[in-house]
Amino acid sequence: MTPPPSRLIVGISGASGSVYGIRILQMLRRIGVESHLVMSRAAEITLGYEGPLTPAELRALADHCYPIDAIGAAPASGSFRTLGMIVAPCSIRTMSEIATGVTASLLTRAADVTLKERRRLVLMVRETPLHAGHLRTMLNLTEMGAVIAPPVPGFYARPTSLDDLVEHTAGRALDLFGLDCGTLRRWGEPPAGEG
Template identity: 65%
Template structure:
């Protein structure tokens, strides 16, 4: 079976991270299952000049946010895990409490219960103590908290370079080498 990853895109700013993840995963031959929140669809119109259909075309399969009967809502659907890029504070809070209201957060909950890799590119700043407690709780539950932070040692020449480097490093967490990451070689 080819490697299979769920990609969630929430409504936080930074939809380009989810799009780039889908592009890089497609280029690596990874089967992707996309689920986007309604807020993500709204954010798309503010941040990218790209039709929703184009994003959908990047995924192997697209699941409707309200379809809690989708394959990705079951632990018997084997995946390498799930990346939520970007991850809103609302999605983070639902996952932390296990009180899920959509396929996006249900799929993340399933990934955690099955002890698979869950990576959250949390997009919020500053964080208050409640956010930090929820992030700590998620880390204790096995999630990887990976805010999108640029690696300036890679000497990016564009915003596109920064996004690609950041997403490439996150995909490293799934043992996927995209060939797009500038790696620190030491002094």
């Protein structure tokens, strides 16, 4: 079987942290990976509070963009081959829909398809603190094959700005798909340009 095309589905839900989805789209473009964006209505609202882009500007970062209710779009089918899907950020509601298989939107349907096809699904769950129900849901998803990857900064990279923190966290998330953006400072390695 030939390897899947170099394409990744990017979901952006309504949790705080749309900057992670933005950065991931920018990184994918930089390394030549085709991006397929699905953004929830709540994500558009959150983006209005957080900036720095409008929903239209964010959509322009993706190679392909789908309306949230386009349940017949390519990412809703297992025959649409991808490297997998990342939801960045992932709200508790989106996580819960994925865990139960109640796929009320293209975002959660695409995630469900990713799991059933045994492809990599990374959920950058953005919530704290967590109660037992959240933790049980995360365990269920992990047992189903998803990777729960909250956006937790790595301070060993010696960030000097919020942008550095976002870059590192987004880079680590893309590492989970075997994608190296070339900007990540890794543990035990000198910073880029040194050595």
